[in-house]
Amino acid sequence: xxxxxGGALSDEPLLARIEKYMTGHPNDTQDLLCRVRGGxxxxxxxxxxxxxxxxxxxxxxxxxxxxxxxxDASDVLQETYLEAFRRLPKYLRQxxxxxxxxxx
Numbered sequence: 725x726x727x728x729x730g731g732a733l734s735d736e737p738l739l740a741r742i743e744k745y746m747t748g749h750p751n752d753t754q755d756l757l758c759r760v761r762g763g764x765x766x767x768x769x770x771x772x773x774x775x776x777x778x779x780x781x782x783x784x785x786x787x788x789x790x791x792x793x794x795x796d797a798s799d800v801l802q803e804t805y806l807e808a809f810r811r812l813p814k815y816l817r818q819x820x821x822x823x824x825x826x827x828x
Contacts, residue, residue: 753823761816775827
């Protein structure tokens with residue numbers, strides 16, 4: 725299927741184009757996800773590394789200021805990594821949204 729992009733036709737899938745737009749990374753997210761499907765944990769680590777800074781900022785903004793002294797954004801980020809890794813098989817079976825949005 726071909727998509728219209730900026731007035732030109734594109735063979736790039738919509739989710740791939742959204743991911744590319746939102747992350748600013750080259751469009752190899754799908755390649756990395758394929759490697760993850762094949763059991764390559766380093767590919768998942770690369771995907772997570774790409775979004776680490778934005779996740780940390782989002783977490784820091786959402787931590788209630790009364791908890792800041794007791795909860796570190798790094799700890800929440802580590803828990804996010806573990807939870808994402810645990811839920812990854814379900815995401816890979818049915819990619820309903822770009823990886824970046826799913827991760828957040």
